[in-house]
Amino acid sequence: MSEFVIEMKGVTKIFPGVKALDNVDLSVKPGEIHALLGENGAGKSTLMNCLVGQYTMDEGQIQMDGKPLKISSAQEANANHIVIVPQELNLLPDASIAENIFLGNERVKGGKINWKEAEREAAKLLKVLDLELDVTQKVKTLSAAYQQLVSIARALAYSPRVLVLDEPTAVLTSKEADSLFKSMQRLKAEGTSMIFITHHLDEVMSQADRATIMRDGQLVMVTEIKDITKEEIVTNMAGKKVAESQHVNRTYSDEIFFKAENLSRDGEFQNVSFDVKKGEILAVAGLVGAGRTEVFKSVFGITRPNAGGKMLIEGKEVNISDPGVAIKYGMGYVSEERRHDGITPGMSVMENMILPSFDQLKSHGLINYKKAADLTDKYIDRFRIKTPGRDALIKNLSGGNQQKVIVARWMAKGIKMLIMDEPTRGIDVNAKAEIHALCRELADNGVAVVVISSEMEEVLALGDRVMIMHQGRVKGFIDDVELTTEEDVLQLAFK
Amino acid sequence: MKKVTDFLKSTAGMVLIVTIIVMVAVHFITGGNFFTAYNVSTLTRQASFVIIVAFGQTLVLLTGGIDLSVAAVGSVASMCAAKMMVESGINPAVSILVSCLVGLALGLINGVFIAYLKLTPFIVTLATAEIYKGIVYIVTKGTPIVGIPAGAKFLANGVLFGFLPTIVIIMLVICFALWMMLRYTKFGRYVYALGGNRNCAKIVGINTEKVLVMVYMLSGLLASIAGTMMACKLASFQATIGENWVNPTIAASVLGGTSMIGGIGGVVGTVIGGLLQQTVSTAITLLRVSSYWETVVTGGVVLIAVTIDALKENSAMRDKVGRLFKKK
Numbered sequence: 001m002s003e004f005v006i007e008m009k010g011v012t013k014i015f016p017g018v019k020a021l022d023n024v025d026l027s028v029k030p031g032e033i034h035a036l037l038g039e040n041g042a043g044k045s046t047l048m049n050c051l052v053g054q055y056t057m058d059e060g061q062i063q064m065d066g067k068p069l070k071i072s073s074a075q076e077a078n079a080n081h082i083v084i085v086p087q088e089l090n091l092l093p094d095a096s097i098a099e100n101i102f103l104g105n106e107r108v109k110g111g112k113i114n115w116k117e118a119e120r121e122a123a124k125l126l127k128v129l130d131l132e133l134d135v136t137q138k139v140k141t142l143s144a145a146y147q148q149l150v151s152i153a154r155a156l157a158y159s160p161r162v163l164v165l166d167e168p169t170a171v172l173t174s175k176e177a178d179s180l181f182k183s184m185q186r187l188k189a190e191g192t193s194m195i196f197i198t199h200h201l202d203e204v205m206s207q208a209d210r211a212t213i214m215r216d217g218q219l220v221m222v223t224e225i226k227d228i229t230k231e232e233i234v235t236n237m238a239g240k241k242v243a244e245s246q247h248v249n250r251t252y253s254d255e256i257f258f259k260a261e262n263l264s265r266d267g268e269f270q271n272v273s274f275d276v277k278k279g280e281i282l283a284v285a286g287l288v289g290a291g292r293t294e295v296f297k298s299v300f301g302i303t304r305p306n307a308g309g310k311m312l313i314e315g316k317e318v319n320i321s322d323p324g325v326a327i328k329y330g331m332g333y334v335s336e337e338r339r340h341d342g343i344t345p346g347m348s349v350m351e352n353m354i355l356p357s358f359d360q361l362k363s364h365g366l367i368n369y370k371k372a373a374d375l376t377d378k379y380i381d382r383f384r385i386k387t388p389g390r391d392a393l394i395k396n397l398s399g400g401n402q403q404k405v406i407v408a409r410w411m412a413k414g415i416k417m418l419i420m421d422e423p424t425r426g427i428d429v430n431a432k433a434e435i436h437a438l439c440r441e442l443a444d445n446g447v448a449v450v451v452i453s454s455e456m457e458e459v460l461a462l463g464d465r466v467m468i469m470h471q472g473r474v475k476g477f478i479d480d481v482e483l484t485t486e487e488d489v490l491q492l493a494f495k
Numbered sequence: 496m497k498k499v500t501d502f503l504k505s506t507a508g509m510v511l512i513v514t515i516i517v518m519v520a521v522h523f524i525t526g527g528n529f530f531t532a533y534n535v536s537t538l539t540r541q542a543s544f545v546i547i548v549a550f551g552q553t554l555v556l557l558t559g560g561i562d563l564s565v566a567a568v569g570s571v572a573s574m575c576a577a578k579m580m581v582e583s584g585i586n587p588a589v590s591i592l593v594s595c596l597v598g599l600a601l602g603l604i605n606g607v608f609i610a611y612l613k614l615t616p617f618i619v620t621l622a623t624a625e626i627y628k629g630i631v632y633i634v635t636k637g638t639p640i641v642g643i644p645a646g647a648k649f650l651a652n653g654v655l656f657g658f659l660p661t662i663v664i665i666m667l668v669i670c671f672a673l674w675m676m677l678r679y680t681k682f683g684r685y686v687y688a689l690g691g692n693r694n695c696a697k698i699v700g701i702n703t704e705k706v707l708v709m710v711y712m713l714s715g716l717l718a719s720i721a722g723t724m725m726a727c728k729l730a731s732f733q734a735t736i737g738e739n740w741v742n743p744t745i746a747a748s749v750l751g752g753t754s755m756i757g758g759i760g761g762v763v764g765t766v767i768g769g770l771l772q773q774t775v776s777t778a779i780t781l782l783r784v785s786s787y788w789e790t791v792v793t794g795g796v797v798l799i800a801v802t803i804d805a806l807k808e809n810s811a812m813r814d815k816v817g818r819l820f821k822k823k
Contacts (some may be wrong), residue, residue: 302697302698322700322702323698323699323700324701327699333698335698340694341695342695342698343692343695344688344691344692345691346691346758346759347758351684355688355695358681358684359681362681365680366679366680367678
């Protein structure tokens, strides 16, 4: 018998033009939590997709219990009790919890689905995760966190020996995450091996037994967690030492660009008043669900502040009825859901960048692609966007580079105010520092910048001023950000 | 050079190669009967009508929608044109123009339901197709309207230099105009943006409703141009005009590389897709195969084309198919 339940050896995967994986090994022992670490684009997901049969390896092999195993589809992986919980939820919103859990894995008896048994077992699986829910309710009625747990329960229905968890805590509150960790430890005690992908190194330090660190499609190191520190992990992931983003004292004008007075929207936020000055970075802090995204969706005209309030731009009252109007007043918006509203995946980097700017790229009434190409190249260069070229499809870029394209889109348009909602979510450490630098550069050019962030470090590093929201209300502002701690912000929020 | 190889690798490029191979093969099998002035002009003329309608279908597909009412819109427009020219004696140019406005209006109705009431394009155009078709039968009771003036007939049925049908020129002019529109105007780029990611289109300030309505209006306009031209060609209105347009227009677009999900494709490919279909049909006639086989072959060609396309896009599926062949 092998020491390992699953071994991937010498895995190489080549995509057109890119070697996504280069001779990577991964070995997981029975009953261990194995962290798979690396920046975005390091090849973690590609490796896992090879493991569960989504991709075919160009080279390399997989062994289970020391015997070679050929996996060419998710079904085959599941049949061998190798199961993945993907980062992107893929549940059927209109189907019940039980239907979702046994989707593709139905409990069939005499040719028909035994719903009674399915419901009983679904409840049992949720129990493993410390959840008690009515399994007949529709999945769309659940919060994102519960949906994540239902996806995990779906994986458990295959009685996994190897369970891959790709960023399972991204949408969970810390309490929910703790409860997930308890379940993970229980599964571990029962002998289930887990491959745990996360960007939160604290979770790695507290939960994992061993770690494999990857960088640029290559294996960097395999280590016992007890033999390594957080700082060493970061250094190995990044390949060079990265400094955490520090607060920078900036000066800016006292000219107000945008002012909101008592904005309210039913069920979302009440009496929200604030202003943003030219060249200022206003960071908006608060917990998920504080109403921050909702306020700025209204500011940008995606929704209407239907319960009253006024918006003023450079002192004049404006009626922003849709995003087109907001853009005319010089605003830009970077959504928190990059793939959903930010990029148009099938279009090139250039097409994504120039989407709002055709008017300034015309000559003789027609779009001048020479001008468009020059503009795009300028920003690819200036923002150090890593892409094979302006004609590459944006979906093939890493998250950080996609985000840079979106920021560049608004810069190219020549805006006066930019709203950025969770600009660095799911973006690796280095790209994050670059995005922060971009925010400051924008502000230095006189743009009023609003950054909504759930990461307290980011709020304190970026904000010239911090606005704190809780349950749809503004709880206060902090001016001397440099002297502020995360605790101060939380105390204001819960005041 | 890279542009040429890229084109040949695209769906439209492959379809063009297949079309040429079929043409050449049939030419030799029939002992030189394919590339004759008569055959080429007949083939291109017949293809042009469907291609003009398919241009509209392509625009709609680019936004991620579908227009099942093109046949009925064409029929209504041809009826209007025939009635005005024959029964009211109105100048053919005016009649054709007014009929095209009717097509625009019918497209506007589709567009308003789809864009502003957010209804599914499939259902809306399915319903309006039935209504528009019904109107034609109510007005004409299904009887033909004959006696369209010769001048109008030349517009659609004339041949220049002995081989170049006038309708082909009309089709090519429209193709060029639409190609320019799609590539070099804001509206054209917005059509792609809409089909590529509607949420993103909204956030960059595109008035998505307006763009959608205009696309369905254009589809109505193009269907009505083809409809009136068909009436001119036949020198009469027939209730059957356009009857078989819906499926071939979708097939021509898809064979030309336009994605059914939206955001990818273009009108040049549609010309090639339409030509292939007509080539298949002509080949079947020339080879004296029963014409009942025509739809079987066309359907098969579409299936093969979309399968190849899917394999190009989906590496996991390609791997699987690759393994299937390796095992043997």
